[in-house]
Amino acid sequence: MISTKEIVVPTASVTALGKRDPLGDQRMTVSLGPQHPSTHGVLRVEVELDGEVVVAARPDIGYLHTGMEKTMENQKWQQVVTITCRMDYLNSMGNDLGYVLAVEKLLGVEATPRTQVLRVLLTELNRICSHLVWWGTHVMDIGAMSPFFYAFDQREKILDLFECVSGARFHQSYFRIGGLQADLPDTFMPLLKEFVAQFPDFLKMANKLVSGNKIFQTRTKGIGIIGAEDAINWGLSGPSLRASGVNWDIRKSEPYTGYETYDFDVPLAQDGDIWARYVVRMREMEESLKIVQQAIDRLPAGPIQSDHPKLKLPDRDLMKQHIDVMIHHFLLASEGFTVPIGEVYFPIESARGELGYYLISDGKEKPWRVRVKTPSFMNLQVLPKMAEGQLLADLIGIIGSIDIVLGDIDR
Numbered sequence: 001m002i003s004t005k006e007i008v009v010p011t012a013s014v015t016a017l018g019k020r021d022p023l024g025d026q027r028m029t030v031s032l033g034p035q036h037p038s039t040h041g042v043l044r045v046e047v048e049l050d051g052e053v054v055v056a057a058r059p060d061i062g063y064l065h066t067g068m069e070k071t072m073e074n075q076k077w078q079q080v081v082t083i084t085c086r087m088d089y090l091n092s093m094g095n096d097l098g099y100v101l102a103v104e105k106l107l108g109v110e111a112t113p114r115t116q117v118l119r120v121l122l123t124e125l126n127r128i129c130s131h132l133v134w135w136g137t138h139v140m141d142i143g144a145m146s147p148f149f150y151a152f153d154q155r156e157k158i159l160d161l162f163e164c165v166s167g168a169r170f171h172q173s174y175f176r177i178g179g180l181q182a183d184l185p186d187t188f189m190p191l192l193k194e195f196v197a198q199f200p201d202f203l204k205m206a207n208k209l210v211s212g213n214k215i216f217q218t219r220t221k222g223i224g225i226i227g228a229e230d231a232i233n234w235g236l237s238g239p240s241l242r243a244s245g246v247n248w249d250i251r252k253s254e255p256y257t258g259y260e261t262y263d264f265d266v267p268l269a270q271d272g273d274i275w276a277r278y279v280v281r282m283r284e285m286e287e288s289l290k291i292v293q294q295a296i297d298r299l300p301a302g303p304i305q306s307d308h309p310k311l312k313l314p315d316r317d318l319m320k321q322h323i324d325v326m327i328h329h330f331l332l333a334s335e336g337f338t339v340p341i342g343e344v345y346f347p348i349e350s351a352r353g354e355l356g357y358y359l360i361s362d363g364k365e366k367p368w369r370v371r372v373k374t375p376s377f378m379n380l381q382v383l384p385k386m387a388e389g390q391l392l393a394d395l396i397g398i399i400g401s402i403d404i405v406l407g408d409i410d411r
Helices: 068-072 077-084 092-107 113-142 146-166 188-211 214-220 228-233 274-298 316-321 323-335 375-380 383-387 392-401 406-410
Strands: 028-032 044-050 053-060 342-349 354-361 369-373
Touching: 044 392, 053 383, 053 392, 068 077, 068 369, 077 092, 092 113, 092 342, 092 354, 113 146, 113 188, 113 214, 113 274, 113 392, 146 188, 188 274, 214 274, 214 392, 274 392, 316 323, 354 375, 375 406, 383 392
Parallel strands: none
Antiparallel strands: 028 044, 044 053, 342 354, 354 369
């Protein structure tokens, strides 16, 4: 038996109403994660609670660190595209695009018109694919199971397209410095048009199923608020920033790959809460579909690889006839190519926000320094401010609303 002498009674405190609280200060610190489905990766959040109210939330990262940046520095320039897609594995096409554009800027190379259109088309498909994963998992975190299956059904159709064009469903590595892995197979365009034709009906169903649901709205409106000034000061980007009313999208502010020639809107919201971030991403899928349709309509014929001698393998018939051409082919395939001495920072708009590559070349076959600014790392910083004063159950929704990928954070 436990004697009364072993029972510790908290010191009574005085409440705001002037009454004595017999329980005193009962704050408790718990760990959410690192292995927890609602953290969307290997994330630990140290949560300080007063009852069910979050007093403080401190993200603890590093469980997934793989040293990708240093690994890239030990690979030839072209080989790095097999690593970039593995950081934010839900935005693999976008990761590869940012890297190849940075290297092309160092080389002074511009991709062909057909390559540029195909890059935009596939990157926007990847944006939709990423948002589908966010929608299905975010809504499931809050308590709805069925949307998850609808979302992944649509995602599978996009992965079928990626497999058709590159041979891989997840880590495609389809973009190359100066061009693409290969041209489109004949079966790609019919599959793409079939997806584009049915996707608007899915969006209507998704909005009817979830967006119009009063329970979902109650769980998301007025929760996890971050204002425009705080969002800028904390370095937010992407949908999490635009949901706070800040109109900044790199596709518009610093266009790349011909985005300035496409007609699309930048979805905005003003409230900066979970609901606002939800609405922005749902509308972004509509805008990405508009861009995909425009890319289909304007896709030109022509080559998919730059004629730059460092990037294009010689013609195989010439290689068999001339020894110097064969030597050039051998050296390019085995040793890779060099990049002029210099440094560059190239940002793009990924599915989660600003993804920027900082590269330094010392004139050799491998990058001397690779540094990546990832949106998930920046967006996670604001979690403590969003969570303070909210319920523990709302913390789950807040994490889902900033749409983080831990591979994008730890690297």
